[in-house]
Amino acid sequence: MTIAAIIVAAGKGERAGTSLPKQFVTVGGKALLTHAVTALARHPRIERTIVVVAEGQAELAAHALGDILVDAIVIGGAERQQSVAAGMAAIGDARIVLIHDAARPFLPSSVVDRLIAALDTADGAIPALSVVDTLAKVGAKTGEDLGDVVDRNGLIRVQTPQAFRANAIRDAHNRWTGTAATDDAQMARAAGYMVAVVEGHAMLDKITQPADFAEAERKWNQRLISRTGLGYDVHRLATGEDLWLCGVKIDHEKGLSGHSDADVALHALTDALLGALGDGDIGAHFPPSDPQWRGAASHRFVEHAANLIKQAGGVIDHVDVTIICEAPKIGPHRDAMRIAIAGMLAVPITKVSVKATTTERLGFTGRGEGIAAQAAATIRLPEEE
Numbered sequence: 001m002t003i004a005a006i007i008v009a010a011g012k013g014e015r016a017g018t019s020l021p022k023q024f025v026t027v028g029g030k031a032l033l034t035h036a037v038t039a040l041a042r043h044p045r046i047e048r049t050i051v052v053v054a055e056g057q058a059e060l061a062a063h064a065l066g067d068i069l070v071d072a073i074v075i076g077g078a079e080r081q082q083s084v085a086a087g088m089a090a091i092g093d094a095r096i097v098l099i100h101d102a103a104r105p106f107l108p109s110s111v112v113d114r115l116i117a118a119l120d121t122a123d124g125a126i127p128a129l130s131v132v133d134t135l136a137k138v139g140a141k142t143g144e145d146l147g148d149v150v151d152r153n154g155l156i157r158v159q160t161p162q163a164f165r166a167n168a169i170r171d172a173h174n175r176w177t178g179t180a181a182t183d184d185a186q187m188a189r190a191a192g193y194m195v196a197v198v199e200g201h202a203m204l205d206k207i208t209q210p211a212d213f214a215e216a217e218r219k220w221n222q223r224l225i226s227r228t229g230l231g232y233d234v235h236r237l238a239t240g241e242d243l244w245l246c247g248v249k250i251d252h253e254k255g256l257s258g259h260s261d262a263d264v265a266l267h268a269l270t271d272a273l274l275g276a277l278g279d280g281d282i283g284a285h286f287p288p289s290d291p292q293w294r295g296a297a298s299h300r301f302v303e304h305a306a307n308l309i310k311q312a313g314g315v316i317d318h319v320d321v322t323i324i325c326e327a328p329k330i331g332p333h334r335d336a337m338r339i340a341i342a343g344m345l346a347v348p349i350t351k352v353s354v355k356a357t358t359t360e361r362l363g364f365t366g367r368g369e370g371i372a373a374q375a376a377a378t379i380r381l382p383e384e385e
Helices: 032-041 058-065 080-088 109-118 166-175 185-190 210-223 264-277 299-311 331-345
Strands: 003-009 048-053 072-075 096-101 124-130 135-138 146-150 156-158 162-165 195-199 224-238 243-245 248-250 315-324 352-357 370-382
Touching (some): 048 080, 080 096, 080 166, 096 109, 109 195, 124 185, 162 166, 210 224, 248 331, 264 331
Parallel strands (some): 003 048
Antiparallel strands (some): 096 162, 243 248
16 A cells, blocks of 8 residues: 655744744754655655645755655645645545654654554554653743643653544545644544554654754764775776776876776775665676666766765765775875765765875786775764664
8 A cells, every 4th residue: 555755844934043944954964854854755665755845945845855856845835734735635546644744854764664553453643752741831920930730641742743544634634624733633533533642752853943953963963873884896907998086087008997987996985885875785786787887987876875875864974095006196186086076975075085005016906907996985874763
């Protein structure tokens, strides 16, 4: 059964105290909207992703998402329920829908799993946390003094995403006659549908006030785990071939021979990035048997690996490439190589190291028969929940 996700990002975010609507403010180097969409779009059970924005925000959303693919960006309304309705109109024949607020950017996949599982026996499901703090009313004397304590037994903090059988939540929206609804679960419950409660997560706290952004940044950094990958490659030198190293064409009497442009340094770097991600190697993604990669520029391989890391919610912290050869001299080209790699990875040049060494004329590199390269990549990925 098809499962769709709607990310509601049509608010103004006036309480956040930011120049942009809060869903487009960055935390951990990416917009809140991007974090929320990434978490849902990469979940293996979710097949369609719909983003709902306010009038005039479509371009902002497209820029924030970059190359993250969504099925549609639609325009919402003045109230949240109007925006959800616009998203519902775009999910097609999906049987299950998850409705999520972009202001809750950090969504563990385990929460999505629990929500979907709960729909086996319920029409809807919400994630929630118990209320652990003492609750009290504001006093009546000044409006700032302490009033009566409220019994917190049986109270929960409701979060999103909220999951529903699509026909049930459509019916609930059509039948709603109350004032503006703050979430969809109350509409489903008012229509007589059973809404289950599953365990939520502290990472799903909503970003509303200016101070929430600093807390979100702290949570994001805590969630990222450092991983390292290594790469190694060799290509032979041959007359009549161009010599490409780290995306820079170098004048030399011989060039490297291979199925693509044979940029041995970028091939090693691609393997290092894929290794850190835990996603195979360059041959698995770009098989030498596939004619479309004959003569291909190797920067495409590096950019592909970098994009996979981005889609996984990861960050590239540093890459280090070592070229092993007797000739040509790498020093005069080092800065150009670093600039080229930084561009492929969309990182500052300070995160790129390129160096060279020889084998003291020993082995195939020492005899000038070929060039070898090794690379290391350090990235950070969100911890699996």
